[in-house]
Amino acid sequence: MSASPVEELTARRLLAVVGGRQAKGRLPSLVAGVVRDGDLVWSGAYGAVPGGTPTDVQYRIGSITKTFTAVLVLQLVRDGRLDLARPASDVLGDVGYADRSLRSLLSHATGMQAEPTGSWWERSDGVDWETLVAANDGSGQVFPAGQQYHYSNLGFALLGEVAARTHGTTWFEAVRQHILEPLGLRRTTYLPEGDAASGWSVDPYAGTLSAEPATDTRAMAPAGQLWSTVGDLARYNAFLAAGHPDVLEPRWLELASQPQSGDRDDDLAHAYGLGFQLQRGGSGTLVGHTGSMPGFLAACLVDRPRRSGAVVLCNATSGLGPGDLAQDLVEALERSEPTLPEPWTPTAAVPPPVGDALGVWHWGALPLVLSLDGGTLALREAGQVWCRFEVRGDQIVGTSGYLAGETLHVVRREDGSVGHLVCATFVLTRTPYDPEAPIPGGLPQG
Numbered sequence: 001m002s003a004s005p006v007e008e009l010t011a012r013r014l015l016a017v018v019g020g021r022q023a024k025g026r027l028p029s030l031v032a033g034v035v036r037d038g039d040l041v042w043s044g045a046y047g048a049v050p051g052g053t054p055t056d057v058q059y060r061i062g063s064i065t066k067t068f069t070a071v072l073v074l075q076l077v078r079d080g081r082l083d084l085a086r087p088a089s090d091v092l093g094d095v096g097y098a099d100r101s102l103r104s105l106l107s108h109a110t111g112m113q114a115e116p117t118g119s120w121w122e123r124s125d126g127v128d129w130e131t132l133v134a135a136n137d138g139s140g141q142v143f144p145a146g147q148q149y150h151y152s153n154l155g156f157a158l159l160g161e162v163a164a165r166t167h168g169t170t171w172f173e174a175v176r177q178h179i180l181e182p183l184g185l186r187r188t189t190y191l192p193e194g195d196a197a198s199g200w201s202v203d204p205y206a207g208t209l210s211a212e213p214a215t216d217t218r219a220m221a222p223a224g225q226l227w228s229t230v231g232d233l234a235r236y237n238a239f240l241a242a243g244h245p246d247v248l249e250p251r252w253l254e255l256a257s258q259p260q261s262g263d264r265d266d267d268l269a270h271a272y273g274l275g276f277q278l279q280r281g282g283s284g285t286l287v288g289h290t291g292s293m294p295g296f297l298a299a300c301l302v303d304r305p306r307r308s309g310a311v312v313l314c315n316a317t318s319g320l321g322p323g324d325l326a327q328d329l330v331e332a333l334e335r336s337e338p339t340l341p342e343p344w345t346p347t348a349a350v351p352p353p354v355g356d357a358l359g360v361w362h363w364g365a366l367p368l369v370l371s372l373d374g375g376t377l378a379l380r381e382a383g384q385v386w387c388r389f390e391v392r393g394d395q396i397v398g399t400s401g402y403l404a405g406e407t408l409h410v411v412r413r414e415d416g417s418v419g420h421l422v423c424a425t426f427v428l429t430r431t432p433y434d435p436e437a438p439i440p441g442g443l444p445q446g
Contacts, residue, residue, distance in 0.1 A: 006034070006042045010336040015044040017328050022046035025319030026207060028200050031057065032325070033230040034333050035302075035309040038242060040234035042333075051195025055230040056187060058196035059313035060214070061298040062224045062291025064233070066156050067240070068175050069222040070106055070275020072163040074252050075178060077102075081166055084274075091162045096138035098158060100145060105155045106274040107260035111143035116154045116220065123294050126218025129161055149261035149272060153223040159275075160222020171222050182246035183239055188228040191216065196227065197315040199295015212295030212317060224293055233300050233311040240288055241302040241309055257287045257304075281327040282306060282334070290323040299326040306330075306339040347372050351391040357410050357418050361428035368428065370421075379403075398423070 006014070014034060022030040029047035031054045033040050045054035076082040082091075082102060089098035100110040115121060117135045127135075136154060143150055160171040167174040172190045180188055187194070192214065199212035217225050228236075243250035259278055262271035271278040279286040282303035291298040295315055299322035302309035310329040312322045350358075354370075354377060361368050361379075369380045376399065377389040387401030389408055396408040408423040420437040421428040429437045 004041065006036075006333065006337060010333065011042055011044075013332055013336055014042050014329060015046075017325070017332055018044050019046045021320060021325050022314075025314075025316065026202050027314045027316045027319050028202070028209065029197060030312070030314040030320070031055070031059070031230050032310065032312045032329060033234045034329055035234050035237045035241070035311070036333065037307050038238040040231065043230055043234075050197055055234075056195060058187060058189070058192050058194065058227045058229050059298060059315060060192075060199065060291075060293045060296035061226050061228045061233070061300070061313070062293040062296060063153075064228075064289045064291040064298055064300050065222065065224050065226040067275055067289050067300075068179055068226065069156055069160050069163065069171070070256060071179055071248055072167075072171075072174055073102060073106065073159055074248060074256060074274065076163065076166050078248070078252055082162070088158050088162050091165050092158065095133040095158075096136045097141075097155070099138075100155070100158075102159070102162070103260070103274065104146060105152075105159050107272050108149050108151045108155065109146055109261040110152060110155055111141050111145045111147055111150060112138075112152050112155055113140035113142055114150065114152050114154070116157070121153070121217060121220050122224065123213055123215065126216050126220055129219045132157060132219040149263050151272075153220065156223040157220050161219070163222075172225075175226075179247055183235055183244060185228070185232040185235060188226060188232045188236075190221070190225060190227075192227050197296075197313075199293070199315050199317070201295065201317045202319060214295070224291065228313075230311055230313060233298075233313070237288070237300055237302055237309040237311055240300070241304050241307060253287075257285070277323075279323055279327065282308075282330050283339075286323075286327060286330065288326075290326075292317075292322075297322045299323045301326040301330065303330050306334060308333055308339065342374070353391055353394055353396055353410060357421065361421060361430065362432045362434075363426060363428055365432040370428075377408075 018030055018032050027047060029049045031045045031049060033043040043055045049057055051057045077084055084103040085101055087099050087101055092098040097112045104110045163174055164171040200209040201212055243253050256274040256276050258273055259271040260273055269280045276287055277289045283305040286301040286303055288301035295317055297314050297320050299312040308330055310326040312326050314320055358370055361370055371378055378385050379387045387403040388399045389396050390399045398404045398406045403423050406424040411419050411422055413419045427437050
């Protein structure tokens, strides 16, 4: 079902948000779009957008490119061709930093330097792989591996090369075949094609424009090379929210958005998953990435529970927090047109392992309620969900909360009736401290 365009008043409010940022930031042009239920339901432009349709004008998307590289790697992990726990050296051999695991490279937890040795790679002509690794032998490490989060553009050059070699092609050809074509992203390219914005630096005092270089970063391309449009990023945004059977399934995107590392100085406002930034906002956490390259700023963020998202593109080196603007657009949409909840539907069939295990249980003296909730089992304390479980064949496995990943066992008496539940030594009984159940279910003796 296609989502309806936003109401006229909502459109006005969204455009006012964009217009205010363009004027305050003194941005040559700013284009944005809002996605709801998989469709671009609003787009707007402010400033001098070149070419024809604003949603079809290319801008450089910077580090949003990293999420494309991450998707390539996760596809290969899903297919059993790579292992997140294994080092990049399995594919790259003995080169600098290749002893780091794919997981640590994706999550910026390698301790390796932020930028490649040499001139500023974003503003310089790129070098080939051999030249890049010859100049970066691993001696630029700034922290012990795994100690803490430290953003590394260089790390994504290694990841891109891992994906390219595993596929037996170039990094961009792998992106094209395995992401762009299946998603129909025809205006996402390695170098600008057709209508494209020029990148500018705005003088902070005179307000004049200076042209920024549109470089080919070559070996560093997996970290920030791509160009795209509001139209294409809206489709990509929809994929990040719901997955795509020909690219990556939702469970893999959920895995990618599990926090892996973060900077304590951000006061938990941001974290990093497997190639994806996590930003506090919306219904809780926005997932995606921001991007910057000389002359360009960008963002692509989704709010999965609300099935909404936003994309932002501008052609200025500074003057905008693109992630903040994307968050403001998502939250402005929610204020004007709140997300409609999924309708409740009756349970069609109760899974056999839990049919007689539903209802009130006690952990010691604490009452808990186990009930079916939208296809999953919810264990609630005072009405609030404490843990969720999923029935997988004859097993009941935790999917969220303290007992995520643990197996819930239904322990039956000799006559087949349910005696108690056990999960990770937590014993749940029908009555407080049921003496029939084992300690720690019953009261200690003595």
